[in-house]
Every structure is written in structure tokens, then in C-alpha cells.
Amino acid sequence: MAIREPGVTHAISDTGPLISVFQSDGLELVTTLLPVIHIPPACVDELIRHGWSQSLHSATSRIKTHSLTEAEEEMAQMIARQIAFHPLSRDPVPDNHLGEAQAMVLAARPEFANDVLLLDELAARAVAEELGLTLSGFAGVLLVAVREGLLTAEELKTRLETCQRQGTHYSEAFIEQVYLAAKGDR
């Protein structure tokens, strides 16, 4: 079980939000709010496959990998099938959803009961909500960073645009609306 200071909230992350963290050079910022990010083995594999191994290995004090028990792996396989066949999914191959499914299984452990699961994809989020997990996407974390005075609304916009330039599918409208929400928060 992870040891932590009282009052501190940790994150369990799927691959997508963590790639956004790396793309926007946001690890320092995100871990100011959520000091440790926990990830399952499938996310490690996906991060390496997508070329982020160096970023991952240079963050070992703040990103912790957890292996799953056999029962948890079976549960993750079942959740991956749920995501694949969800109406919001555009990818019917369960193995392609193993990262988010394993992250959900990890987030459901009692030790993470008061933590947040980082997840950006709609189908996976719908399944995670059915499981009663507390969710946020990457943009939600940035909005909280603005509210807590760690980031300006302009810096939030720049970070989302940086992710967009590197291939993350944030639309112009999405970035503008989140930026306006951030400005309204200050």
C-alpha cells in the first residue's frame, strides 16, 4: 500500500491524460495538486509504444507502476470488453482498451478510495462512472490548477494548444470554452 501524507490526493491515470501531461510539460504542475500518479502495466506498455519511455523513466519518483493480481487482470479484461462494446466506443477491440480498464481496476482498490482517476475518453468514462469511480480529464486538472492559483487561464490555454499541436484531439471550441471557464474562475 502506498504511504502518503494526510490530506493528500493521488491520481490513477489512463494513458491518454498522462500523454497530455508529458506533451504540455505539465508533470511538475499536476503533481503539485496530485503528488503521485499511479498507473497499471498496460499503460506502461502503451506509453512505451507511443514513444514516451524516457519521460516515464525520468518521473519514477512521481509515477508509480502497480502490477495487478490475477483476479484484477480478469476483471480488467471484462471491463475492456464493456468499453469496447459501449455505444460511445469507436474501437470494438477489447485489447485496445486494456489500459483504461486496468486503470479502473487499480482505482477501485480500497487504498485509492479517496483519489481521482484521470480519463479522457468518453466510452471509458461512461463505464468508470457506472463503477462509481471519481473521474477527471486532463483539462479538469488544469482548471483546478487555475482555481488554486498555480496557473493562469492563458497558461492553461497554451498547454491545451501544445497538446493539440502534438496530436491530441482537443478541438478549437473545446480549448476556447475551457479557457473561458478558467477566466471566469479567477
Next chain:
Amino acid sequence: MDKQKSIHEPNAPLLSAQDAIQDAERLQELLWRNRQQAEQEVQLRVPFTVILKAIDQLEASELHLLVQRLEDRLAAVQS
């Protein structure tokens, strides 16, 4: 250097701005609740004048955080 980088599941539909705003509210509430639980272990009685003096020492980012907290608290008290 890392090899050529790519994103994960590029065709997966992502959340909306409204979802992101709701995420932020949910996350803020979770952070607040967890911090409160820790605070309960170290409750102290502090003279109000000490709090006012402490505010004079805060920096801009800390003042913004305090403003947000005061607005939330005021709204809760007045509701």
C-alpha cells in the same frame, strides 16, 4: 531522446468542455474533502487578529486561493 511520439487511441471521442468543467468541480471537492480530513487532526484556536496579520504576508497566488476559499465559504454561510 525518445523515439517519434504519438498519441493513444486517436479516434476515440474525448470529453466535452462541459465535462471538463464538471471534472474540475468534482476534483476541487475531492481535494477539499481530503484536506479537511487532515485538518481535523490539527485543529487549533487562533486569534482572529493573527489570521488578519497572516494575510498581510501572503503572496498574490496565495491571496487568489484565499479569495476563492472565502467566496466559497461565504456562499455556503449565506445559503
